[in-house]
Amino acid sequence: AQTVTQSQPEMSVQEAETVTLSCTYDTSENNYYLFWYKQPPSRQMILVIRQEAYKQQNATENRFSVNFQKAAKSFSLKISDSQLGDTAMYFCAFMKPSGNTPLVFGKGTRLSVIA
Amino acid sequence: DSGVTQTPKHLITATGQRVTLRCSPRSGDLSVYWYQQSLDQGLQFLIQYYNGEERAKGNILERFSAQQFPDLHSELNLSSLELGDSALYFCASSVRQPTDTQYFGPGTRLTVL
Numbered sequence: 479a480q481t482v483t484q485s486q487p488e489m490s491v492q493e494a495e496t497v498t499l500s501c502t503y504d505t506s507e508n509n510y511y512l513f514w515y516k517q518p519p520s521r522q523m524i525l526v527i528r529q530e531a532y533k534q535q536n537a538t539e540n541r542f543s544v545n546f547q548k549a550a551k552s553f554s555l556k557i558s559d560s561q562l563g564d565t566a567m568y569f570c571a572f573m574k575p576s577g578n579t580p581l582v583f584g585k586g587t588r589l590s591v592i593a
Numbered sequence: 594d595s596g597v598t599q600t601p602k603h604l605i606t607a608t609g610q611r612v613t614l615r616c617s618p619r620s621g622d623l624s625v626y627w628y629q630q631s632l633d634q635g636l637q638f639l640i641q642y643y644n645g646e647e648r649a650k651g652n653i654l655e656r657f658s659a660q661q662f663p664d665l666h667s668e669l670n671l672s673s674l675e676l677g678d679s680a681l682y683f684c685a686s687s688v689r690q691p692t693d694t695q696y697f698g699p700g701t702r703l704t705v706l
Contacts (some may be wrong), residue, residue: 513694521681522695524595569636573695580626580651581685581695582693 480505480572484584491560492592498545499587501570507531511573512546512553513581518566524580526568529553560591596620597686597698605704611672614701616629617663618686624648626687626695627659629678639643642667 481504490520503512503525514526529537529546536544541558567588571581594620606612618625627639638651642661653659656674661667671678681702685695 515697521702522595522699523683523685525694525696528694530653548672563642580649581628581636582638585635 480507480574480582482570482572482582482584484568484570486587488573488588488590489583490590490592491557493560493562495560496556496558497560498569499557499570499589501553501555503551503570503572505551505572505574507574509575511575512544513571513573514542514544514553514555514572515569515583516564516566517569517573517586518563523569524546527555557589562591562593564585565589565591595696597684597696599682599684599698599701601701602699603702603704606674606706607706608674608676610705611670612674612703614669614671614682614684614703616667616669616684616686616698618667618684619688619696620687622686622696623665624687624695625661625665626685627653627667627669628683628685628697629680630679630683630700636683639669650667662702671703676705679703679705 510531512529517526545554567586569586570584598617623644626641630636639653641649659669681700683700685697687693687695
């Protein structure tokens with residue numbers, strides 16, 4: 479079974495600075511999908527970014543980018559120019575590509591952006 | 594706004610009762626997933642439907658059941674409720690390909706007293 483580990487329960491960053499959230503996963507699959515979801519205080523789960531394992535290029539979405547290291551089974555999220563609105567729980571998630579598969583989530587990292 | 598709707602937003606009920614949570618997927622999405630988020634268990638997958646058929650089951654209790662209707666909305670039924678069932682219940686939907694990105698609804702917060 480796949481597992482996802484987020485080793486940083488809590489982190490904080492100054493506004494406008496850069497922060498990196500860590501995620502590692504365990505799988506025997508060669509192809510799969512990885513996601514970062516954000517859960518602000520409103521509790522809504524919001525997709526931040528998605529990475530396909532077969533793509534070598536790291537995904538980016540505006541201020542959000544990932545460092546995908548397939549051999550190391552590592553998938554970290556970098557947030558540049560942190561904003562107060564980035565304060566949230568961040569969940570790393572894994573999905574097999576074989577169809578009809580659910581997301582497997584890590585325990586989350588609580589990020590606080592400080593003014 | 595993800596386009597996925599869930600009702601009600603909040604639900605407070607007593608132990609032993611039965612409740613129904615409703616989810617409407619994004620327009621065009623055929624897959625619906627249900628997840629439970631509790632403080633001690635984190636986010637856990639419960640069950641998935643695709644175009645009206647059950648496709649995958651996770652850690653769903655026998656007291657819980659779900660279905661997806663012809664109009665593709667889905668309902669999660671929770672019966673004989675216990676204090677430990679208090680949690681945030683999310684519905685997510687994805688497009689035709691089951692491996693596509695899942696978009697989450699706002700969730701239903703269930704409190705069992």
